[in-house]
Amino acid sequence: MNNIRPGDKKLNMEKPDKNGRFGKYGGRFVPETLTSSLEEIELEFNKILKDKTFWEELTNLQNDFIGRPTPLYYAKNLSFQISQNLWIKREDLAHTGAHKINNAIGQALLAKRIGKKRIIAETGAGQHGVATATACAMLNLECIVYMGSEDIKRQAPNIYRMEMLGAKVIPVTSGSKTLKDAVNEAIRDWVTNVETTYYIIGSAVGPHPYPYIVREFQSIIGTESRKQILDKTDSLPDYVIACVGGGSNAIGIFSGFIDDETVSLIGVEASGKGLNTDKHAATLTKGSPGVLHGSMSYVLQDEYGQILEAHSISAGLDYPGVGPEHSYLKDIERAKYYAATDDVALKGFKLLSVTEGIIPALEPAHALGFLIDWCKEIPKNQNILFLLSGRGDKDMEIVSKKMESN
Amino acid sequence: MFINETITNNKKTSIIPFITCGFPKRKNFIDLLFALEKSGSTLIEIGIPNSDPLAEGLTIQYSSNIAIKNGVNTHECIKTVRQARKKGLKIPIVLMGYYNNILAYDMNKFCKEAKESGVNGLIVADLPINESKPLVNILNQYSIDFIPLLSINSSKEIIKKATKLATGFIYCVSVLGVTGERNIVFDRVKDLVEQVKKHTNVPVAVGFGISTKSDITNIIKFADAAVVGSALINKLKDTKNDKIIEVASNFISELF
């Protein structure tokens, strides 16, 4: 995968500046107790960026443990149906069933380098929790996962998986009992156990250097996709589309195309019951700049800066914040962000299942459902690269209940 | 200089109660402030409730939620101080909050109104020293004291920076962790306070987890003041409306 072909440009996504900012977003807004740990993580991460032995170890695990490179699949039936060329990047086929494993393995290795043996994580859909539990089982680390009690109900299969892998799942019952509250609780644990514990954040959010770390570990998606689509079509895609919760899968694939000006980057958030209701999670569309979970970014908040509860049928997108780099890409208009409702996501879920034989996770089903309608407004036969960030096993119960009641 | 001098010149033990604005009730909250003043507190720390208070344990999460449910917001906190001052409250007042509430209000507007209403100092729980400059500049403009938090794991460099910026007092956090009552070993925070005192004459307070008279006796051996938050809130949590003032007064008085 390392050969750069003629016509390929060297990828050069911006690093955050020395204050950990992407434009005005990012930074490090956490209790002082975490400062020394964040500095240590930053130092060690900058070291491993240049450390060949680290990347060799990671590459081996990516190939033999995660099963990379994941395929790029031409969705013939669906392409015909929508009169476009739809290419699907199959992160659903990565070990544990979602892109989250790319980041979890990378950070678990980093934690080992730093010398921390107790790992904590938050999880929404349970995919990051499962990925972290998996990495910890394989690398022999203790693993504690915080999960909102509402999410425990709607993503039950993933709780069994985490426990089978030896992780301890701690239910979080504060606030909306979803992802935001799980992150709060993980940060409180971290502040308390900072000297023994490494926090593996699951998305491109959090205080600097986390958004940068997560992007770098997810950028493998973009690197592979770019190579694969060039191999198969001899051209770059016209559009790259991914769902955005905190934004890790999206930033991973965007990073491969950021310098390719002809490629439009599109992120799709969850608009729950609709953008005109108060039950949505469309942070970039409806939010405003503020501070949540350690960084400055778009957030859903009231006029006094209290964070609002998000809503989405998908636990992985049900978050009132978003990664700082997406906020930056939105403001400079390098990427465009839209939102898809619960119903649109369900439509995408069903459609991919019956036309292509692939059951998607509810999170990327938002991006797919969106694209089915949206692509009517663009010229026909465009090359569209859609990132299928995960598979839908975890969502079968909630989706079948919904479909019965609709 | 008001805060600094008040603590420095205080002949008795300096106790700083922390209470979330509008907790347990909005109605008699100002009476509660007067009761805290009367029972011998040196300064009062009033919490601006926040929806996601990362540095708080269960008790202050609870009081914060109740306050929000009671309709308290940033504006209300400033207004409460103004009303209390009008009624004659003399004791120094420090607001404690989270950065996003201050940003959303507008930093400049916040500091201006806080100053006008009689606020003397500000603590921001999720604003570490290295991010504090924009706010400190505005606080200085309005002569509101910036009260930095330091942790027992803070580096020498951070300690030095904090002592340069601090004006009212420096808040040393006794433990790694969030607020909440617990048994505390004071060895490490004692080291921290000693380090801080090498660089500055600004008074040093110790807080997080302080609940008993014996905690306070311990702290006063090496620091200038003790902050008591969760223990007070726990006392008031299940107290009937007409007993709040009495329970708070007794609780503070018994700490001396």
Ligand SMILES: Cc1ncc(COP(=O)(O)O)c(C=O)c1O
């Ligand atoms: C399959 C899948 N896709 C997407 C997401 C959303 O996260 P992010 O935006 O960080 O990729 C999740 C989160 O749980 C997920 O499980």
